[in-house]
Amino acid sequence: MKRREFIELSAQSIGGLLIYSLTGVPRVLSAAEGTVKVPLRFFTEHEAKVVVAACERIFPADESGPGATQAGVVVYIDRQLAGPYGTDKNRYLQPPFVESVAEHGYQGKENPQQIYRAGIPTLGADFLALASAQQDERLKAIEKTYFFQLLRQHTIEGMFCDPMHGGNADLIGWQMLGYPGPQMSYRGQIDQYNGVAYRPTPQSLEQILGYKVKPWEDEGKG
Amino acid sequence: MKGVKTLAPVDVVIVGSGWGGMIMAKEIATRTPLSVLVLERGGPYRGPAAYGEEMDEVDTFIRMRHAYNAADGTFTTRASYKDRAVPIRQWKDFPPLGTGMGGASDHWGATSPRLLPESFRIASHLKELHGAAKLPPNITIQDFGITWEEIEPYYVRAEEMMGTSGKAGNLNGKKIDGGNIFEGPRSKEFPNPPHPMPYAPLLFAKAAKELGYHPFPMPSSTPSQTYTSPDGISRPGCMYCGHCSLFGCMVGAKASPNFTLLPILEKRKNVTIRTHAHVRRVVHQGGKATGVIYVDGAGKEFMQPAGAVVLAAWVFNNARLLMLSKIGEQYDPVSGKGTLGKNPTYAVNVGLDFFLDKPLNNFMGSGGLAMAIGDFSGDLGDEGAAEGAFRGGIIFAYQQGSPPVISAFGKIPNGEAPQNWGAQWKKAALKWNDRCGTFLSTENHFAYRQNYLDLDPTYTDKWGDPLLRVTMDWTDAERKQAAFISKKEVEIAKAMGAIAITPRLAPSAKSGPPLQVHNHSHGGAIMGVSPDNSVVNPYLQHWQMPNLWVVGGSCLPQGDEHSTLTIAALAYRAADAFVDRYSKRPGALA
Numbered sequence: 001m002k003r004r005e006f007i008e009l010s011a012q013s014i015g016g017l018l019i020y021s022l023t024g025v026p027r028v029l030s031a032a033e034g035t036v037k038v039p040l041r042f043f044t045e046h047e048a049k050v051v052v053a054a055c056e057r058i059f060p061a062d063e064s065g066p067g068a069t070q071a072g073v074v075v076y077i078d079r080q081l082a083g084p085y086g087t088d089k090n091r092y093l094q095p096p097f098v099e100s101v102a103e104h105g106y107q108g109k110e111n112p113q114q115i116y117r118a119g120i121p122t123l124g125a126d127f128l129a130l131a132s133a134q135q136d137e138r139l140k141a142i143e144k145t146y147f148f149q150l151l152r153q154h155t156i157e158g159m160f161c162d163p164m165h166g167g168n169a170d171l172i173g174w175q176m177l178g179y180p181g182p183q184m185s186y187r188g189q190i191d192q193y194n195g196v197a198y199r200p201t202p203q204s205l206e207q208i209l210g211y212k213v214k215p216w217e218d219e220g221k222g
Numbered sequence: 223m224k225g226v227k228t229l230a231p232v233d234v235v236i237v238g239s240g241w242g243g244m245i246m247a248k249e250i251a252t253r254t255p256l257s258v259l260v261l262e263r264g265g266p267y268r269g270p271a272a273y274g275e276e277m278d279e280v281d282t283f284i285r286m287r288h289a290y291n292a293a294d295g296t297f298t299t300r301a302s303y304k305d306r307a308v309p310i311r312q313w314k315d316f317p318p319l320g321t322g323m324g325g326a327s328d329h330w331g332a333t334s335p336r337l338l339p340e341s342f343r344i345a346s347h348l349k350e351l352h353g354a355a356k357l358p359p360n361i362t363i364q365d366f367g368i369t370w371e372e373i374e375p376y377y378v379r380a381e382e383m384m385g386t387s388g389k390a391g392n393l394n395g396k397k398i399d400g401g402n403i404f405e406g407p408r409s410k411e412f413p414n415p416p417h418p419m420p421y422a423p424l425l426f427a428k429a430a431k432e433l434g435y436h437p438f439p440m441p442s443s444t445p446s447q448t449y450t451s452p453d454g455i456s457r458p459g460c461m462y463c464g465h466c467s468l469f470g471c472m473v474g475a476k477a478s479p480n481f482t483l484l485p486i487l488e489k490r491k492n493v494t495i496r497t498h499a500h501v502r503r504v505v506h507q508g509g510k511a512t513g514v515i516y517v518d519g520a521g522k523e524f525m526q527p528a529g530a531v532v533l534a535a536w537v538f539n540n541a542r543l544l545m546l547s548k549i550g551e552q553y554d555p556v557s558g559k560g561t562l563g564k565n566p567t568y569a570v571n572v573g574l575d576f577f578l579d580k581p582l583n584n585f586m587g588s589g590g591l592a593m594a595i596g597d598f599s600g601d602l603g604d605e606g607a608a609e610g611a612f613r614g615g616i617i618f619a620y621q622q623g624s625p626p627v628i629s630a631f632g633k634i635p636n637g638e639a640p641q642n643w644g645a646q647w648k649k650a651a652l653k654w655n656d657r658c659g660t661f662l663s664t665e666n667h668f669a670y671r672q673n674y675l676d677l678d679p680t681y682t683d684k685w686g687d688p689l690l691r692v693t694m695d696w697t698d699a700e701r702k703q704a705a706f707i708s709k710k711e712v713e714i715a716k717a718m719g720a721i722a723i724t725p726r727l728a729p730s731a732k733s734g735p736p737l738q739v740h741n742h743s744h745g746g747a748i749m750g751v752s753p754d755n756s757v758v759n760p761y762l763q764h765w766q767m768p769n770l771w772v773v774g775g776s777c778l779p780q781g782d783e784h785s786t787l788t789i790a791a792l793a794y795r796a797a798d799a800f801v802d803r804y805s806k807r808p809g810a811l812a
Binding site (some may be wrong): 062092104107155157161165185194213 | 275277279281284285287291293295296312313314418421422462463464465475520551578580581583587627628634641642645649652655656661734735736737738
């Protein structure tokens with residue numbers, strides 16, 4: 001059996017993030033705990049740290065708002081990769097695999113797990129030790145790769161997904177956007193806010209439904 | 223296919239549970255004593271509560287939970303018959319086909335304009351207007367074989383079943399301001415009034431009017447208020463929750479066969495619905511269909527004998543099933559012979575993103591919520607013809623609400639950030655996040671001699687059957703048409719006071735071939751007036767096999783506006799022909 005790996009995150013940065021253990025048991029982490037160890041489903045600890053650093057450069061925390069680390073983007077990506085998406089359960093995999101034009105979409109044999117495992121080392125063994133500007137240069141160098149495209153896409157997903165997927169901790173991404181979450185009705189508002197922002201307090205799917213829903217990546221778990 | 227268990231025969235077996243299949247099932251089962259079996263390859267309908275639980279962008283919109291699993295089977299595509307076809311390994315942008323009860327009809331946006339009267343005789347119309355010599359080379363557009371007067375009552379039936387919301391612009395020939403004055407004469411007002419409109423569509427309408435155009439609310443088959451159909455089915459009005467296209471409707475408002483037709487079928491003793499039943503072949507003997515072979519969820523194969531077979535699979539899959547079953551003559555682009563696989567089309571989609579200095583509350587909305595103009599739908603007149611653009615489409619500014627948040631993030635005016643990641647990009651993306659709206663037009667797409675469907679020689683589905691191969695490319699005619707419409711869109715966006723505009727020119731000189739199968743696809747088993755140039759007759763009955771009916775988008779001879787309402791109207795017309803004539807005296811109706 002694979003050795004259990006963890007990523008240590010600052011509990012302050014991830015606020016009241018709900019952490020689901022591998023068996024699906026939820027646990028609320030509080031800032032008082034200092035740092036928290038989030039159990040990893042796919043990444044090794046080192047891989048997770050590199051992904052945290054890279055995602056933070058793609059979507060940095062700055063004066064315009066929180067960034068990828070605070071939202072728990074790495075937790076989102078780790079769970080997606082460990083789920084059906086990571087092993088291409090919904091991609092056509094019959095050979096021959098042939099190179100084609102961009103309009104045909106990704107034609108490679110490798111699944112997202114393999115793309116990350118091979119892609120992370122291309123940022124360099126010393127990536128974590130580099131200054132931000134140098135990290136940006138490394139990312140710039142791989143900007144055209146499919147790995148980078150995935151990393152960028154997954155960073156945005158992890159920033160703004162429903163928190164049941166592990167990202168958007170404390171609805172931090174939705175608060176930044178003023179996105180209210182999956183509200184059930186805007187019947188009273190649809191034609192009432194002409195050019196004026198309507199910004200109800202964001203709510204997660206679980207808060208709106210009043211019960212927990214299992215995301216795709218957790219199906220078959222606990 | 224040895225060792226196949228033969229089941230008890232039924233009178234009618236229907237393959238697919240989208241609009242085409244369910245309209246046929248409901249009409250036949252409620253108006254005749256015939257036994258009807260609907261086979262759906264996906265899972266059962268689970269009720270609106272399940273759709274509430276699926277209001278999640280990652281699983282439902284990005285991972286496309288309602289799409290058929292591409293791992294089980296997909297399409298191969300190429301631009302020319304000289305190229306090697308490559309499979310679409312993963313759905314991109316918009317999945318072409320659904321899975322489960324209702325098919326793609328369960329998670330559409332419900333945009334529901336009618337086609338124009340001349341669309342049904344487009345080949346004759348354009349030849350009369352311009353002369354054949356002026357039209358683009360190699361077009362194979364065809365008349366439908368029915369007239370506006372014949373289809374109009376069926377449009378009314380489709381609208382009343384779906385509860386379409388809108389405002390008539392031409393009631394029995396009388397033009398009405400505020401509706402689409404360019405539409406064909408309709409015999410009845412819409413069953414529901416237009417939706418309340420948010421800011422961006424209203425701005426579009428105001429600007430369009432100032433430019434001398436004729437804005438109207440886009441017809442939408444999500445009722446604007448509580449509605450009871452002539453079948454006695456009640457549905458609530460739209461909640462504008464913004465989880466619409468690609469989502470099932472969690473209040474049961476948006477028209478779906480699961481809401482408007484399934485409750486009727488479930489009460490009928492002469493109807494059986496079997497899910498997880500993937501049809502592989504139509505079985506036939508001596509010019510007559512004898513049933514279908516399907517495989518169930520456990521991989522077990524069955525022969526289902528039937529007196530009549532209705533194919534109502536997703537657009538191109540109707541053609542594929544006919545090819546796999548060796549029914550009809552495969553079209554050959556070189557000789558121009560054969561009819562099966564002929565005239566596949568998409569729609570020419572031309573849109574733009576506009577940026578305003580005010581928030582739009584983009585997260586509210588509904589799939590068909592839009593203000594539109596019909597001034598550039600249909601014929602583009604001398605001005606268009608001079609630029610090589612003959613037919614256009616309705617231009618509209620919509621507020622769908624979906625994609626809810628992730629997939630809409632990151633739209634910024636050109637030049638505001640050096641790259642699409644990092645601090646500068648993040649700042650710009652946050653600034654413009656709720657200040658960017660969208661126009662779109664869904665337009666005419668001519669059929670061409672060189673575009674066609676056949677079976678792929680290399681790739682197969684999960685059961686070992688060849689995938690369908692789509693050979694299609696844009697031509698100069700589509701590029702000229704797109705350029706013409708785009709110019710008009712930019713004019714309106716400027717008049718709206720847009721700070722910046724990003725036209726999305728597809729197809730443009732730079733865009734590649736249409737290698738992703740489009741959700742607005744048509745053709746492959748087209749209808750027409752003669753067995754020499756079509757697969758089914760104007761009643762959607764197979765020319766060579768009178769007890770085989772092929773309904774759905776496969777019958778449309780060329781690409782046009784949003785076609786769902788037309789597909790439903792044609793299915794109603796086929797159902798009437800089946801019930802009133804065929805069921806009494808089986809045989810060829812044309």
